[in-house]
Structure formats: C-alpha cells, structure tokens
Amino acid sequence: xxxxxxxxxxxxxxxxxxxxxxxxxxxxxxxxxxxxxxxxxxxxxxxxxxxxxxxxxxxxxxxxxxxxxxxxxxxxxxxxxxxxxxxxxxxxxxxxxxxxxxxxxxxxxxxxxxxxxxxxxxxxxxxxxxxxxxxxxxxxxxxxxxxxxxxxxxxxxxxxxxxxxxxxxxxxxxxxxxxxxxxxxxxxxxxxxxxxxxxxxxxxxxxxxxxxxxxxxxxxxxxxxxxxxxxxxxxxxxxxxxxxxxxxxxxxxxxxxxxxxxxxxxxxxxxxxxxxxxxxxxxxxxxxxxxxxxxxxxxxxxxxxxxxxxxxxxxxxxxxxxxxxxxxxxxxxxxxxxxxxxxxxxxxxxxxxxxxxxxxxxxxxxxxxxxxxxxxxxxxxxxxxxxxxxxxxxxxxxxxxxxxxxxxxxxxxxxxxxxxxxxxxxxxxxxxxxxxxxxxxxxxxxxxxxxx
Amino acid sequence: xxxxxxxxxxxxxxxxxxxxxxxxxxxxxxxxxxxxxxxxxxxxxxxxxxxxxxxxxxxxxxxxxxxxxxxxxxxxxxxxxxxxxxxxxxxxxxxxxxxxxxxxxxxxxxxxxxxxxxxxxxxxxxxxxxxxxxxxxxxxxxxxxxxxxxxxxxxxxxxxxxxxxxxxxxxxxxxxxxxxxxxxxxxxxxxxxxxxxxxxxxxxxxxxxxxxxxxxxxxxxxxxxxxxxxxxxxxxxx
Numbered sequence: 001x002x003x004x005x006x007x008x009x010x011x012x013x014x015x016x017x018x019x020x021x022x023x024x025x026x027x028x029x030x031x032x033x034x035x036x037x038x039x040x041x042x043x044x045x046x047x048x049x050x051x052x053x054x055x056x057x058x059x060x061x062x063x064x065x066x067x068x069x070x071x072x073x074x075x076x077x078x079x080x081x082x083x084x085x086x087x088x089x090x091x092x093x094x095x096x097x098x099x100x101x102x103x104x105x106x107x108x109x110x111x112x113x114x115x116x117x118x119x120x121x122x123x124x125x126x127x128x129x130x131x132x133x134x135x136x137x138x139x140x141x142x143x144x145x146x147x148x149x150x151x152x153x154x155x156x157x158x159x160x161x162x163x164x165x166x167x168x169x170x171x172x173x174x175x176x177x178x179x180x181x182x183x184x185x186x187x188x189x190x191x192x193x194x195x196x197x198x199x200x201x202x203x204x205x206x207x208x209x210x211x212x213x214x215x216x217x218x219x220x221x222x223x224x225x226x227x228x229x230x231x232x233x234x235x236x237x238x239x240x241x242x243x244x245x246x247x248x249x250x251x252x253x254x255x256x257x258x259x260x261x262x263x264x265x266x267x268x269x270x271x272x273x274x275x276x277x278x279x280x281x282x283x284x285x286x287x288x289x290x291x292x293x294x295x296x297x298x299x300x301x302x303x304x305x306x307x308x309x310x311x312x313x314x315x316x317x318x319x320x321x322x323x324x325x326x327x328x329x330x331x332x333x334x335x336x337x338x339x340x341x342x343x344x345x346x347x348x349x350x351x352x353x354x355x356x357x358x359x360x361x362x363x364x365x366x367x368x369x370x371x372x373x374x375x376x377x378x379x380x381x382x383x384x385x386x387x388x389x390x391x392x393x394x395x396x397x398x399x400x401x402x403x404x405x406x407x408x409x410x411x412x413x414x415x416x417x418x419x420x421x422x423x424x425x426x427x428x429x430x431x432x433x434x435x436x437x438x439x440x441x442x443x444x445x446x447x448x449x450x451x452x
Numbered sequence: 453x454x455x456x457x458x459x460x461x462x463x464x465x466x467x468x469x470x471x472x473x474x475x476x477x478x479x480x481x482x483x484x485x486x487x488x489x490x491x492x493x494x495x496x497x498x499x500x501x502x503x504x505x506x507x508x509x510x511x512x513x514x515x516x517x518x519x520x521x522x523x524x525x526x527x528x529x530x531x532x533x534x535x536x537x538x539x540x541x542x543x544x545x546x547x548x549x550x551x552x553x554x555x556x557x558x559x560x561x562x563x564x565x566x567x568x569x570x571x572x573x574x575x576x577x578x579x580x581x582x583x584x585x586x587x588x589x590x591x592x593x594x595x596x597x598x599x600x601x602x603x604x605x606x607x608x609x610x611x612x613x614x615x616x617x618x619x620x621x622x623x624x625x626x627x628x629x630x631x632x633x634x635x636x637x638x639x640x641x642x643x644x645x646x647x648x649x650x651x652x653x654x655x656x657x658x659x660x661x662x663x664x665x666x667x668x669x670x671x672x673x674x675x676x677x678x679x680x681x682x683x684x685x686x687x688x689x690x
Contacts (some may be wrong), residue, residue: 299466299595303557306471306591336662339655344589346652347471347612352659359666366673373680380687 067094077102113143114173124175130168134158142169163202170197238292291316307341310350317358329360470594470605471612472510473502475650476548477587479643480569483539484580491539493569496643497546498535502589502650505610506636508532510556510592517547532636543567550592555600561592583643589650610637 073090078101090097116125116139121132134157141152147169153162174192181187188194215223294316298309318326333340338356342349480495487493499514501507514534518525519542527536534550548563568586571578591612594601603622605611616622638644 301559302596303552303559303561303592303594305561305563306593309593332666333662336665338658338662342655344650344652344655346473346591349652349655349659352656352663356659356663356666359663359670363666363670363673366670366677370673370677370680373677373684377680377684377687380684 068092069095071097073097075102077105079105079108111143111146113139113147114176115139115143116172116176120176120179124179125172127168135168135172138165138168139172163199163206166202167197167199241292306345306347306350310342310345310353313350313354314357317354318361321361325361325364328364329357332360332363333357466596468597468614468616470597470601470614472507472592472594472610473589473612474507474592475500475502475587475589475647476563476565477585478546478565478567479583479585479646480567481583482569482578482580484578490541492541494537494539495567495569496535496537497548497565497567498533498638498643499548499550499563500533500535500638500641500647501610503609504638504641504644504647505608506532507534507610508636509605509608509610510552511550512553512556513551515549515551517549519544533638533641541569543569555598555604557594563590583646585646585648587648587650 069092070089071092072087074085074087075090077086092098121135125135126132127135137157138152141155145151145155149162149166149169153160153165156165170192174196177187177190177192178184291313294312298304298312318329321329330340333356338353342353345353476497476499478495478497480493482493483491497516499507499511508531511532511534513531514529516527516529516536518527518536518538521542522538522540529536544567546565546567548565549560550563551560552558565588566586568584571584599622602613602616606613606622638647641647
C-alpha cells in the first residue's frame with residue numbers, strides 16, 4: 001500500500017525531470033538590456049514588473065553646449081581656523097570654477113559648552129571634591145572634544161571616572177544656567193535643567209548593563225527560567241489577591257530588568273504567596289487576572305467616567321471571545337430588552353450589566369458545548385466518520401433547534417416576565433413548570449434528539 | 453503613625469471611591485419668527501448634578517470647546533451652573549472638559565456631547581415653546597480620594613460618599629462661608645422643567661429579570677449536557 005497510490009499520484013517522478021528540462025531553457029533567456037547578468041540573477045531570474053532603471057537614460061551624455069574640465073585647485077574651508085592650504089579636484093564649467101564655501105564645512109558642528117567667569121565660579125561653583133584648576137581643565141577638554149567623555153576621561157590629568165566628570169560638568173552647567181537666567185521659569189524648559197544628571201543611577205545602570213553583558217550562556221538560561229517562574233507566581237498572586245493590592249510595582253520590576261534584580265523579587269514573592277489563602281471558586285484565573293488588571297489600571301487613572309469603566313470591564317470580560325460571539329451577546333441583550341449601554345449607569349446598574357454579559361457568555365459557551373456533544377453523540381450512533389452529510393445535517397438541525405429554543409424561551413420570558421416573578425417559589429422549579437406548557441409545541445422535537 | 457500603619461491604611465483605602473452623578477446635555481429652542489439663516493436655534497449646553505445639586509464643590513471650572521466657526525470657540529465657565537448658551541444653526545460635537553479643585557483631582561476629565569437642535573421626528577412641527585432636550589447620565593468616579601477631599605465633601609448632597617473602612621475617622625470639615633457664594637445648584641434653573649429624570653430602578657429591574665432568565669437557561673443547559681455526556685459515555689469507553 002503505497003501512500004502515493006492512495007493519493008493518486010504518479011509513481012515515477014515525471015514532474016521532476018520535466019522541471020529539469022525547463023530550467024536550462026529559462027537560464028538562456030537572460031537577455032535584459034541595460035542590466036548586467038549578475039544583477040538579473042539577483043532578482044531571481046525574473047524581470048521586474050517596472051524597470052528600475054530607464055535604459056535609454058543610462059548612456060546619457062552631458063549637455064554639449066557646456067565645456068567641462070576637471071582642475072586641481074586650492075580651496076578654503078570656513079571650518080578650518082588655520083591657514084592650511086589644501087587642494088582638490090574641481091569640476092570647472094566653461095572655465096568658471098565653482099564658488100562658495102567648502103561643501104562639507106556645514107557639518108562642522110560643535111557643542112555649546114557654557115564657560116563660566118571666575119566670579120561665577122567663586123559665587124556658585126565651588127565644590128570640596130573639585131579644584132578650580134581641575135574644573136577649568138575639564139571644561140577645556142569638553143570644548144575641545146565635544147563632550148566625548150570617554151576621551152575626556154582618558155586625557156584628564158588626574159584620574160577621574162567618567163561618571164564623576166559628567167556629574168561635575170552637568171551640575172556646573174546647570175547651576176550657571178539657572179544663575180544666569182532672569183527667572184527660573186525661563187530655563188525650566190532647557191534640557192539641562194529639566195533632567196539633571198543622576199550619578200548614582202548612572203553608576204548603577206552601567207554596572208547592571210555590564211553584568212548582563214558578561215553573563216555566561218548558562219546563567220542566561222537560568223535567569224530566563226527564574227523570570228518565567230516569577231511571572232507565573234506574580235500572575236497567580238494577582239488573581240488570588242483580586243480584592244487587595246495587585247502589587248504592580250513588583251511585576252514591572254520583573255519585566256525587562258537585569259539578572260540580579262529579578263532574583264530578589266522572585267524570592268520575596270514565593271514566601272508571601274504561600275501565606276495568601278487559596279481564593280474562592282474562580283472559573284478561570286485568566287478572566288480574573290484580566291478583571292483585576294483592568295481595575296488596577298482604572299485606579300491609576302484617578303478620575304474616570306463610569307461608562308468608560310464599564311466599557312473597559314466589558315472588553316476585559318470578552319477578551320477571550322471572538323467577534324461573532326460578541327455579536328451574539330449583543331443580540332441576546334437586545335432580545336432580552338436590555339440596553340447595550342445602560343441609560344442610567346450607576347454603580348449597581350453597571351455591576352449588574354457586567355454580570356449579565358458574563359452570564360450570557362457562559363450561556364453561549366454551554367450551548368456550543370452541548371451542540372458539540374450532541375454532534376459527537378450522533379456521529380457515534382451513526383457509526384462511521386465517512387457519513388459526513390448526514391451528521392452535518394443533524395448538527396445543523398440541533399443548532400437550529402438551539403436557536404429557536406433560545407429565542408422561544410427569551411421571547412416567552414419577555415411576555416411573562418412580571419408574572420413569573422410573582423409566582424416564583426424556588427428559582428429553578430417554578431420556571432420549569434411555567435415554561436413547559438407554552439413551549440410544548442417546540443419541545444418534543446428537541447426531546448427526540450436527546451432521547452435517542 | 454508608623455510606616456506599616458500608613459500602608460495598612462492605604463490598602464484599606466484602595467477600594468474607596470467617591471462618585472459624583474452628573475447629567476450633561478443640551479436644550480435647544482427654535483427661534484421661530486426670529487430665526488435667521490445662521491441663527492435658527494438658541495441652545496444651552498450644560499453639566500449639572502444628577503439631582504440638581506451644586507457641582508462646584510468638586511468642579512472648579514468647565515471648558516466647552518465649540519465648533520471652530522464660533523468666535524472664541526473655547527468657552528471657559530468658572531462657576532456653577534456650568535453651562536453655555538449660544539445661538540446657531542448646526543449640530544456638532546462639543547467637548548466638555550471638567551477641571552477639578554486641587555484637593556479633588558489634578559487631572560481633568562473629558563465629556564463629549566453631540567449638540568441636538570432638530571427633533572428626532574423630522575416631520576413634526578418645530579415649536580418655540582418646547583425645546584429639544586438630549587441628556588446623558590454618567591458618574592464621575594474618583595479613586596483613592598485624599599483625606600481633605602473626603603472631609604470637604606462628606607454630607608454634601610451632590611456627592612455619593614463611600615462607606616469608609618472600619619475605624620477610619622475623618623477630620624471635621626472646615627466651615628465654608630455659604631452666604632457669600634451664589635447658588636450653584638440647578639433646582640430652580642429656568643430649564644429645570646425640561647430636565648429628564650434618570651432612575652436606576654427601572655434599569656435594575658430589567659437587568660435582574662434578564663439575569664434570571666439567563667441563569668435558568670444556563671441551569672437547563674448544564675442538565676442537558678450531563679445527560680448527553682451520560683449517553684455518549686458507553687461509546688467513549690470503546
């Protein structure tokens with residue numbers, strides 16, 4: 001029993017030889033104009049839909065009325081402060097050399113390093129760890145090397161770390177700016193003033209970076225495992241503590257951070273998780289996690305409209321559902337004569353609305369489950385998987401019955417809603433008895449299918 | 453107060469929220485004989501307390517952003533009642549930004565209202581006496597209110613005060629000079645006869661009935677599922 005026989009494929013590899021024959025034909029078809037053979041092959045041997053180069057333009061000659069010569073001429077550049085005389089090839093048109101500054105002079109940008117006066121130094125800038133001489137040298141180097149602190153640190157006469165140099169430079173510049181400004185408000189927008197250099201943070205950050213860089217492969221794998229474990233614990237902890245602090249700061253620390261940081265929170269989470277009592281029946285922890293994270297983000301907003309909050313909660317609750325399911329939920333709400341968006345969104349109304357939506361989702365899931373199980377059941381009974389049309393029809397009928405059943409109950413409920421509430425003795429039983437007589441004409445069909 | 457006590461307090465206050473029920477919308481009068489091509493309606497857009505109480509205990513100012521064809525389309529209202537009256541011919545979306553007092557919240561809140569001038573029933577006659585009124589109910593929720601906020605609004609009718617966690621006491625409120633400030637409530641507002649009533653009772657009833665039906669149906673389905681499971685079981689054990 002060859003697999004090819006079953007599939008109906010030819011046993012001899014005819015197709016392959018056919019391919020081999022056609023390929024050399026394609027290769028010899030390589031006569032594009034204007035593009036070299038290698039470039040043509042780069043595109044996979046197929047001509048591009050649009051020619052990328054206009055072939056006729058390729059061999060264009062310069063306009064013949066101009067006389068072009070190339071001359072070796074001296075030039076000056078505004079970027080140079082010395083009198084060095086340099087030469088280069090220049091395209092001369094009709095005997096007229098080009099005018100203007102050296103074309104690359106505009107790229108000679110430098111940093112505006114603020115220089116202080118001696119007076120200002122005495123007034124604002126004295127520091128126990130820095131002499132005036134050192135500070136002067138620092139600023140000279142900064143100007144000379146355009147704030148390239150690695151080089152400056154290298155050239156600095158006394159040994160200083162890059163962070164120390166940066167700290168001194170930025171704090172001096174900041175103080176001068178603020179001192180010179182007519183009012184503090186005017187400089188508040190200046191980046192030097194707005195974001196001061198934080199030495200300790202920088203040192204810490206660089207240390208962490210170098211640690212990550214110098215990790216061995218083995219360590220990397222271990223850290224990934226710890227991170228995943230911590231994430232799982234944090235999520236289940238969030239689910240368990242839905243009513244209490246979700247502890248977002250710890251979760252964000254665990255995110256993209258260095259190795260040693262992750263170990264710390266990971267350790268603290270596990271013991272505290274043990275102490276937290278197991279939560280009451282939660283249908284699915286992912287739904288609870290969604291809800292609690294929505295709640296947390298709402299809390300972060302400090303102020304919000306209740307309609308907005310309801311929207312977010314509804315989205316979170318339906319996050320696992322597809323678009324069709326959401327439409328079905330909305331259809332059900334309409335059938336039940338409930339506003340899709342409550343007209344009077346008080347806290348109680350919103351809570352009830354949300355619960356109703358969740359219950360409808362459960363309802364739809366159960367319907368699907370039942371359909372599936374019934375289809376399963378009918379395929380068992382029919383005895384062969386090949387009988388596709390039959391079981392399809394059966395499951396379709398079941399689906400139709402479901403739909404009419406749903407609509408029937410709901411529309412029925414709509415009429416009798418008030419009466420039912422008055423009559424109710426116990427939740428389930430009374431409604432069963434009241435619904436069966438009226439639904440009788442539709443019911444028997446349903447019972448037949450399940451009675452088989 | 454030790455640090456642990458502070459964090460304990462913070463934990464308890466995590467779920468405390470203050471909500472202010474508001475109604476915002478517009479009332480538009482057709483000008484009838486006095487209507488011109490560009491000024492056919494006189495309309496007022498407003499934000500009021502849902503029970504017509506004074507919102508200025510919470511709201512510092514309201515900014516109404518009108519269509520750019522209006523002069524000075526950004527209208528700032530610094531005191532209650534937070535409303536704006538204008539005349540025009542077109543319907544457009546008005547963005548209302550509510551700014552709150554410092555002790556309430558530093559962030560403003562945006563509301564959007566589509567100005568309605570023409571009645572739903574296009575064929576009906578337009579009246580100069582009865583305005584077209586469209587209102588929306590909503591609640592402004594403040595999370596983690598500060599103690600000063602709580603103290604300031606306790607016992608104020610415009611605010612839904614939360615139940616505070618056990619053992620929590622508030623400082624006594626600073627007495628306000630009520631006589632000097634003019635009335636900011638909308639109970640006797642000229643438009644108050646047209647204000648709509650929003651009662652949560654009807655909606656709650658409707659929702660409760662709907663939930664009941666759905667729950668019954670769910671129970672039924674669960675029974676059917678277990679029944680079908682029972683029927684399928686002999687096949688599965690093959």
